Amino acid sequence: MNDLARKKEMHDLAKGLLADKAFQQAIIDLRKRWYDQILASPPGPERDELIVKSKALDELAPELDLLMNDYKMALSRQQKHG
Numbered sequence: 628m629n630d631l632a633r634k635k636e637m638h639d640l641a642k643g644l645l646a647d648k649a650f651q652q653a654i655i656d657l658r659k660r661w662y663d664q665i666l667a668s669p670p671g672p673e674r675d676e677l678i679v680k681s682k683a684l685d686e687l688a689p690e691l692d693l694l695m696n697d698y699k700m701a702l703s704r705q706q707k708h709g
Contacts, residue, residue: 638698
C-alpha cells in the first residue's frame, strides 16, 4: 500500500469515527467516568494515570483531524505534481 493510499484509509477511518454518534457518546462517558474517578482518588500513581488518560482522550479528536488533514495535503501535493 502506497503512502497516499494509507493516508486515505486513515482519513476515511478518522472521518467515520468523528461522525459516529456512538463513538462520540463513548468519549463523553469515558471523560465523565475518569473525571469522577480523579475527583474521588487520593493523590498518587492511580490518580496520575487517570489524569494522563483524560488528557489523552482530550487529544483524540484533534489527532484524528490531523490524520484527515495529512491525507488532504498529500492528495493536494500529488495533484499538483501529477
